[in-house]
Amino acid sequence: MEPRHQPLSIDFFYQPTIELARSLLGCLLVKETAEGLASGYIVETEAYMGAGDRAAHSFGNRRTKRTEVMFGEPGRVYTYVMHTHTLINVVSGEKNIPHAVLIRAIDPHEGLNLIEKRRKGRKRREWTNGPGKLTEALGITREDYGRLFTEWPLYIAPGYIPESISSGPRIGIENTGEARFHPWRFWVTGNSCVSR
DNA sequence: ACGTCGATGACCT
DNA sequence: GGTCATCGACGTA
Numbered sequence A: 001m002e003p004r005h006q007p008l009s010i011d012f013f014y015q016p017t018i019e020l021a022r023s024l025l026g027c028l029l030v031k032e033t034a035e036g037l038a039s040g041y042i043v044e045t046e047a048y049m050g051a052g053d054r055a056a057h058s059f060g061n062r063r064t065k066r067t068e069v070m071f072g073e074p075g076r077v078y079t080y081v082m083h084t085h086t087l088i089n090v091v092s093g094e095k096n097i098p099h100a101v102l103i104r105a106i107d108p109h110e111g112l113n114l115i116e117k118r119r120k121g122r123k124r125r126e127w128t129n130g131p132g133k134l135t136e137a138l139g140i141t142r143e144d145y146g147r148l149f150t151e152w153p154l155y156i157a158p159g160y161i162p163e164s165i166s167s168g169p170r171i172g173i174e175n176t177g178e179a180r181f182h183p184w185r186f187w188v189t190g191n192s193c194v195s196r
Numbered sequence B: 001a002c003g004t005c006g007a008t009g010a011c012c013t
Numbered sequence C: 001g002g003t004c005a006t007c008g009a010c011g012t013a
Helices: A017-023 A114-116 A131-138 A177-181
Strands: A028-034 A034-048 A078-081 A085-094 A097-110 A155-157 A165-168 A186-190
Touching: A017 A034, A017 A078, A028 A097, A034 A078, A034 A085, A034 A114, A034 A131, A078 A131, A078 A186, A085 A131, A097 A114, A097 A131, A114 A131
Parallel strands: none
Antiparallel strands: A028 A034, A028 A155, A034 A097, A034 A186, A078 A085, A085 A097, A165 A186
């Protein structure tokens, strides 16, 4: 199948992880399924810095079935289940440098009826303002693990350049010592879809 | 085979 | 502010 939008080139993903986390803001995240196409502009990300980052699943180069995809080339999909929710990351770094960027929020763009249905009629504000919410809205599952973000059916396409980017500590990692203080969360300043 | 533990979200007061 | 549902992965045995 051909993607409805032209995905980013694989070269885009070959940049330092912090830069990638910032560059992804404003890009369009797209998922095409049998139900239709749904998409949204990425407005919030977090960088996870691999072996030296206590908050990262790959801390200490921990290599398991789950983290395996992070040890490969950047630009692949790392999904995993948190409680009942699927979370999605962009694999970053380079071969054997297991970095990743968590996508925490998107601004809905296409497939709004489908998104509303998947989000069970909740108010628009609650559709995609969190990492577990946006995967439900776009129909992203752990079946997407290992895919390339440059190919149908789950891909990232060019969007807009944010006017301003804010940064601060990452969310939900209180138990990770000093790592909790690193300002590795980024968001589009003032966007109403940011998780908090 | 089993116990533990979250990069969460929904609902409650 | 707080509680808890419910899942897979992981460590341990």
